[in-house]
Amino acid sequence: MKKSKRELVLEEAAKLFVEKGYSATSMKDIAVRNGIEAASLYNHIKSKQDILQDLLLSIAYKFDAGIKNIASSKFRKEERLKEAIKMHINVSVNNQDTTYLILQDWKHLEEPSKAEFLEIRKYYQDTFRDLIVEAKELDVVRNANTEIMLNNILSSLRWIYNQDLYENVSKIDLSQFESEMLQFIFSGIKK
Amino acid sequence: MKKSKRELVLEEAAKLFVEKGYSATSMKDIAVRNGIEAASLYNHIKSKQDILQDLLLSIAYKFDAGIKNIASSKFRKEERLKEAIKMHINVSVNNQDTTYLILQDWKHLEEPSKAEFLEIRKYYQDTFRDLIVEAKELDVVRNANTEIMLNNILSSLRWIYNQDLYENVSKIDLSQFESEMLQFIFSGIKK
DNA sequence: CCTACCGATCGGTAGG
DNA sequence: CCTACCGATCGGTAGG
Numbered sequence: 053m054k055k056s057k058r059e060l061v062l063e064e065a066a067k068l069f070v071e072k073g074y075s076a077t078s079m080k081d082i083a084v085r086n087g088i089e090a091a092s093l094y095n096h097i098k099s100k101q102d103i104l105q106d107l108l109l110s111i112a113y114k115f116d117a118g119i120k121n122i123a124s125s126k127f128r129k130e131e132r133l134k135e136a137i138k139m140h141i142n143v144s145v146n147n148q149d150t151t152y153l154i155l156q157d158w159k160h161l162e163e164p165s166k167a168e169f170l171e172i173r174k175y176y177q178d179t180f181r182d183l184i185v186e187a188k189e190l191d192v193v194r195n196a197n198t199e200i201m202l203n204n205i206l207s208s209l210r211w212i213y214n215q216d217l218y219e220n221v222s223k224i225d226l227s228q229f230e231s232e233m234l235q236f237i238f239s240g241i242k243k
Numbered sequence: 244m245k246k247s248k249r250e251l252v253l254e255e256a257a258k259l260f261v262e263k264g265y266s267a268t269s270m271k272d273i274a275v276r277n278g279i280e281a282a283s284l285y286n287h288i289k290s291k292q293d294i295l296q297d298l299l300l301s302i303a304y305k306f307d308a309g310i311k312n313i314a315s316s317k318f319r320k321e322e323r324l325k326e327a328i329k330m331h332i333n334v335s336v337n338n339q340d341t342t343y344l345i346l347q348d349w350k351h352l353e354e355p356s357k358a359e360f361l362e363i364r365k366y367y368q369d370t371f372r373d374l375i376v377e378a379k380e381l382d383v384v385r386n387a388n389t390e391i392m393l394n395n396i397l398s399s400l401r402w403i404y405n406q407d408l409y410e411n412v413s414k415i416d417l418s419q420f421e422s423e424m425l426q427f428i429f430s431g432i433k434k
Numbered sequence: 435c436c437t438a439c440c441g442a443t444c445g446g447t448a449g450g
Numbered sequence: 451c452c453t454a455c456c457g458a459t460c461g462g463t464a465g466g
Contacts, residue, residue, distance in 0.1 A: 078459080078460065079460080079461060080460085090461085090462090094462070094463080099462075100461065
């Protein structure tokens with residue numbers, strides 16, 4: 053399926069945002085990567101902000117769809133937290149350039165997109181937290197501070213967003229990688 | 244001890260860099276927070292870049308001193324990895340505004356400061372990796388992929404850099420917090 | 435998709 | 451620490 057010029061522009065912009073951040077990336081930078089003049093970009097996008105909104109909301113909705121799928125009745129309750137972690141890894145690895153932007157560049161979103169993004173993120177974290185609480189009740193997970201656990205789990209997955217890091221480390225296949233990550237989160241590093 | 248005007252300017256700049264990023268923060272923004280005109284900042288700092296370099300290299304050297312202290316003969320080999328993690332938590336919590344900048348804003352450092360920063364960071368990670376390998380040999384840590392383990396450990400600590408997150412979660416005292424973090428890293432979340 | 439151009443803002447300097 | 455000001459670059463528009 054042929055990519056539209058808009059899609060190509062968004063892809064190059066995402067890479068530049070990862071390299072330099074949204075604010076330090078100029079329309080000229082984006083244009084050069086696409087082999088055109090800066091003014092010509094406006095035939096494909098409305099504004100620089102339009103690019104950021106498209107990238108961030110589309111990745112946010114991918115995580116949103118993923119977590120909603122987990123919370124549905126498809127999985128055994130005992131498996132849901134594990135499945136959510138696997139989903140998070142998969143969405144991250146399959147959308148590496150844009151996933152990185154959810155770490156910081158969302159701050160440059162203007163309203164109302166910023167509120168929309170933060171709402172989706174909050175829903176995601178709330179659902180993830182519910183899965184932890186559920187897993188505790190099922191005696192799958194130890195009874196420690198839920199907030200610390202939630203932040204630790206999500207934080208430990210974040211280095212995957214960095215393409216360079218991930219590609220350097222993970223010459224192994226994805227299912228092996230998933231299994232190493234799950235082992236860390238569930239059982240830690242202790243022998 | 245009274246803080247110099249330069250120190251006050253650096254502090255406010257650090258907060259702004261955390262809020263908006265280095266590139267999106269203007270000299271005017273920094274000046275307003277200090278109650279002066281933008282041009283007056285140059286009596287205390289050489290340039291915007293000068294601020295970033297001071298902040299990032301000073302935090303880098305704090306982590307550097309911390310890891311060098313661990314690698315010295317002060318601690319039993321079996322305890323060193325654990326002590327390194329505790330040191331990392333302490334340096335993060337005690338320098339919260341600047342620690343956050345090591346995540347992304349180091350990209351805006353100019354040479355030769357950028358190379359200096361990256362060298363310190365590399366040394367830190369190399370030493371941390373050595374501690375993991377040592378712990379494996381001592382049968383303190385399981386025999387899994389070292390690179391994934393290293394990234395997981397350091398990544399799981401990173402949410403602490405975000406002051407809002409940390410303060411929201413950690414109404415508990417620091418030693419209790421340390422203990423929860425160590426439990427996660429060494430033993431995971433499994434019951 | 436280009437050339438030509440706009441007002442606004444940027445980091446920084448001169449001079450007091 | 452201020453006023454006045456600089457050249458450069460920014461995102462974006464007009465018109466073809």
